[in-house]
Amino acid sequence: MSRIGKMPVPVPAGVDIKIDGSHVSVKGPKGQLERTFHRAVTIERRGGTVVVSRSNESQQSRALHGLSRSLLSNMVVGVTTGYVKDLEISGTGYRAVLQGKKLQLALGFSHPVEIEPPAGIAFTLETPQKVRIAGVDKETVGEVAAKIHALRVPDPYKAKGVKYAGEYIRRKAGKAGKVGAKA
Numbered sequence: 001m002s003r004i005g006k007m008p009v010p011v012p013a014g015v016d017i018k019i020d021g022s023h024v025s026v027k028g029p030k031g032q033l034e035r036t037f038h039r040a041v042t043i044e045r046r047g048g049t050v051v052v053s054r055s056n057e058s059q060q061s062r063a064l065h066g067l068s069r070s071l072l073s074n075m076v077v078g079v080t081t082g083y084v085k086d087l088e089i090s091g092t093g094y095r096a097v098l099q100g101k102k103l104q105l106a107l108g109f110s111h112p113v114e115i116e117p118p119a120g121i122a123f124t125l126e127t128p129q130k131v132r133i134a135g136v137d138k139e140t141v142g143e144v145a146a147k148i149h150a151l152r153v154p155d156p157y158k159a160k161g162v163k164y165a166g167e168y169i170r171r172k173a174g175k176a177g178k179v180g181a182k183a
């Protein structure tokens with residue numbers, strides 16, 4: 001039995017869950033999420049919790065059991081508290097500016113990079129070097145953060161670029177110069 005899959009998902013007050021076969025809709029104070037799960041797992045409501053169970057003991061249904069429970073739990077957490085990813089921009093002249101809802105990044109290219117937020121995603125700036133990505137869908141928040149991070153991955157020599165908050169950049173020494181060489 002899957003350790004994660006057999007744990008029930010608690011449903012806090014103010015969250016409405018509608019289960020229609022394999023399609024689940026979760027509505028809460030922050031927004032609404034919908035997902036269609038695989039037929040190998042069944043989802044049912046029991047009191048103040050939602051339980052995910054598998055239909056048989058095949059390898060595929062065992063693999064989907066814990067995954068489905070985690071996805072359902074992420075949906076409940078997303079509509080109650082939401083998800084946040086913080087990014088830090090470091091480098092001379094590297095900065096972020098909000099233009100309405102769009103995020104405009106100056107990352108050392110010949111042009112500024114504009115990013116349109118997908119539905120349900122909001123950008124906020126603490127400083128021009130700190131970007132916060134917030135939303136109800138954990139998958140979308142992580143995907144947008146990964147796309148921004150991939151625009152300018154921090155180099156190992158000067159650590160210039162876009163990094164996740166708390167990410168450790170392994171530094172390299174660089175050129176030592178011409179030591180002992182005579183012309």
